[in-house]
Amino acid sequence: MNQFTRNVVAALLAVPLLASSALADTPPNVLVVAQNIDDIVAIDPAQAYEFTSSEIMANVYDRLVQYEAEDTTLLVGGLAESWETDPENKTITFTLRDGVSFHSGNPVRAEDVIFSFSRVVTLAKNPAFILTQLGWTPENIGEMITADGNTITIRYAGDYSPNFVLNVLAARPASIVDRELVMENETDGDLGNAWLNQNTAGSGAFTLDAYRPSELLRFAANADYYRGAPAMDSIIVRHVAEAATQQLLLQQGDVDIARNMTPEQIASLPDEGFEVGTYKQATVHFISYNLKVPELNNPALWEASRYLIDYDGLADTLLLGQMEKHQAFWPAGFPGALEETPFSYDPERAIQILEDADVELPITVELDVFNFAPFTDVAQSIQASFAEAGINFEITPGTTAGIITKYRAREHEAIMLYWGPDFNDPHSNAKAFAYNADNSDEAYISTTTWRNAWEVPEEMNERTMAALTEADPEVRNEMYLDLQRDVQQTAPFFIMFQGTLQIGMADNVEGYVHGASSDLVFYRLVEKD
Known part of the structure; x- marks a missing residue:
């Protein structure tokens, strides 16, 4: 992010929303979103169970397999470049991509995958049931997930289709976290839970470099993302609870996207300068x-x-x-x-x-x-x-x-x-x-x-x-x-x-992806012309 952009972003963050008429249009390499984000309770993948939290997971973390921005209906390889299924023995063996790193610079390893799944099962927070339905328990998780070099073998206990298991592994609690970074921040045996509810440790297209509850989320592009760097240097999500204020900010050019406008407000947007996405x-x-x-x-x-x-x-x-x-x-x-x-x-x-x-x-x-x-x-x-x-x-x-x-x-x-x-x-x-x-x-x-x-x-x-x-x-x-x-x-x-869901946006915004669930909201392809 260049110095001009940093200055404009700082102004966006510092000036109260209701004084926004004094602000300039958003900078070309920053996407600013007005959204009600006060539903967030947790941002640790082992605990997050809210809509906005799910959107954070989708943009900050990767999974072995995932639904991605290019086609939200297609299950593709994420951190795994390939996999082989064995329904008879109830196993799926994944081969990790070479050269993928976490935001910290630490390499993504098989040990991180095992740790990520194990901590979800061990912590037993709200979304853990999604993984434990595969027959995983704190007592058997070491046997159900094993590694050999850059390959990981996943075992499951139920009579499940491999495709069902893959969909479970594409869910938000299956996000892969940086074991070394998380354990450096463990407190009283919490497996880094308290720290991960204020910070992130992923490998995704963005890092979360600012989180202030009921105020803002700020994402920074991961220039080294294995799928290619996002076009936007920064994504700023401002907490704006009132739909009328969201509409005002959008029409003044102070935000690029307004997420929670009413149908009546959507209908009243001027034809010139604005688009409406229906999802x-x-x-x-x-x-x-x-x-x-x-x-x-x-x-x-x-x-x-x-x-x-x-x-x-x-x-x-x-x-x-x-x-x-x-x-x-x-x-x-x-x-x-x-x-x-x-x-x-x-x-x-x-x-x-x-x-x-x-x-x-x-x-x-x-x-x-x-x-x-x-x-x-x-x-x-x-x-x-x-x-x-x-x-x-x-x-x-x-x-x-x-x-x-x-x-x-x-x-x-x-x-x-x-x-x-x-x-x-x-x-x-x-x-x-x-x-x-x-x-x-x-x-x-x-x-x-x-x-x-x-x-x-x-x-x-x-x-x-x-x-x-x-x-x-x-x-x-x-x-x-x-x-x-x-x-x-x-x-x-x-x-x-x-x-x-209808979302109002400036007509120079392209590539915003909002799939059928909050797990499928992506900023990686966004551009502003």
Whole structure:
């Protein structure tokens, strides 16, 4: 970074945001982002579990395999240049790239990989379950991950597809940290946890050279990155909680990207000088019936309900810029996603289905809904359209915590919710929407099938687990497509939409990448012309 840029960056950091009208446009080799970043609790890869923290991981750390900026749907080699799978012996052997170094200058070694995975399992923080589902424990981790020179052999205990294991290893807790640097900063046996929550020890495209909670993140380009140096010398992410302030800063030229503007603010941006990026997100939105309520345990009612939602009308009006029509449990933007949308608003067809099945109507159903927009607005629209067929929803708004607690206890009747995957593998959602091996009240499991008391047909349970173990990636994706089609047609829930995000930016910004999840936000390809 040259001295002129340093001076401008210093000014950007020093001047209060509300006085920003006095600032010049952002420098050509610095990207300035306005974003609400007060969700950050931790930035140690072994502990980080928040959206903004995930974005830090994606830009500062590498993994053995990862989804990268060039194609966020394609799993590619990261620190591993190649790998060989052995499904029979449940092993994957990785060969590390030569010549890759951490930001400290220390070489990336097999020992760093073993240390990184071991510390996640040993610390047992929030995201550790993603790795421990491979059968790893503090007691056996030394046997499950071994090294010979620059090769690393990963063993797993479950009957899993190698592709599933690779997706687990592409998740944020599988980020590789610099063992020597971390252990130099260990305190009281914490494996460097306290230090890594204020600093980073990665090998990625950027270093995090400033972190002030609820104030800013500042990234500096890694000129020696093995994929090539980023075009931007620096990325500054300013904490700006108010959407209106973000819009003001963007229009004044004080920031290049505004991440949290409302759809109304996005629509009001001038045509000249600005662009709007629309990005599919990983959340799927649905309504479900609790089958512990006898009146709702009727497949004809489920089928008719799919035709009582004005998918297109809602997506084009109330939800414009916030959600798009999507009717399958795995979100678009990931391999194996079904993008067919076979259902449309057709109340006459719904009424005929109910009449043919002699469903006793009208019925009154309590519908739990989050007590904020757009959920309350969508609920009112659905209340009106379902009433046409004699299904009368009594809308019960509630806090997020209250509704989730009720849902987990199976005490709801109908509910409007959204669901997102824990990591980028279709099994993460297939288990939630297409698997329930024990429907008893005592067998709590964090899935929408169990919470809605849907006793999934045994053959569907078997197919879900078969897809988990299928070794051929293409065959596996086809299995998930078939599962999604069957859930579309037979489940007591109806997936309606997929979340979308609109981001305002200056029209000279190119190459910003925002995939379907916060793990897939990348700055490495950004340029400003």
